[in-house]
Amino acid sequence: MHGIGNDYVYINCFEEQINDPTELAIKISNRRYGIGSDGLVLIYRPTLQHTCCRMELYTENGSRAQFCGNGIRCVAKFVIDRGLFASENSTLLIETDTGVRTLKVTEGSDGDVCEVEVDMG
Numbered sequence: 001m002h003g004i005g006n007d008y009v010y011i012n013c014f015e016e017q018i019n020d021p022t023e024l025a026i027k028i029s030n031r032r033y034g035i036g037s038d039g040l041v042l043i044y045r046p047t048l049q050h051t052c053c054r055m056e057l058y059t060e061n062g063s064r065a066q067f068c069g070n071g072i073r074c075v076a077k078f079v080i081d082r083g084l085f086a087s088e089n090s091t092l093l094i095e096t097d098t099g100v101r102t103l104k105v106t107e108g109s110d111g112d113v114c115e116v117e118v119d120m121g
Contacts, residue, residue, distance in 0.1 A: 001078065003070030008057070009037045010078050013044045022062035029060035041071050043078060046095060052085035054095035066097040073116040076103045080113050 001010055009028050011018060018024055025040035027033075042056040055075045057065040076092050079085040085092070092103045098121075106115040 001074040003073045006068060006070040007037050008039050008041045008068075008071055008074065009035055010041045010043060010074065012078075012082070012084070013042045014053075014084060018042060021056065021058050022064075025058035025060065026062040039065070041068075041075060043075055043084075048095055048100065051093040051095050051100055053079050056097070064097070067101070069118050069120055072096065072101055072103065072118055076105055076116045076118075077113040080105060080107070 040058040104117040108114040
């Protein structure tokens with residue numbers, strides 16, 4: 001998925017277990033030998049009440065990043081479009097390494113997310 005040009009590989013860790021996200025981010029992000037991306041986003045079950053999920057972000061060199069506005073907007077689309085979470089009042093709370101972020105979601109007539117706004121703080 002990509003948000004305004006930031007392209008990441010997203011993995012549903014509700015179902016998958018990633019043992020070494022650093023190594024995986026490096027391998028898949030390589031644009032010559034891997035999928036090619038700006039990095040890896042892992043989407044986990046929430047650890048806090050009232051949040052829909054927790055995201056972890058790894059850059060193409062394997063380092064852990066705290067947050068990405070474009071990346072978190074894609075996480076919102078991912079969890080809603082795949083039925084992992086149903087938004088209430090068009091608002092989502094997502095856990096990040098910088099704390100909980102609030103997102104406003106607009107869904108199209110088909111029920112898929114068509115726009116996401118994130119409070120960048």
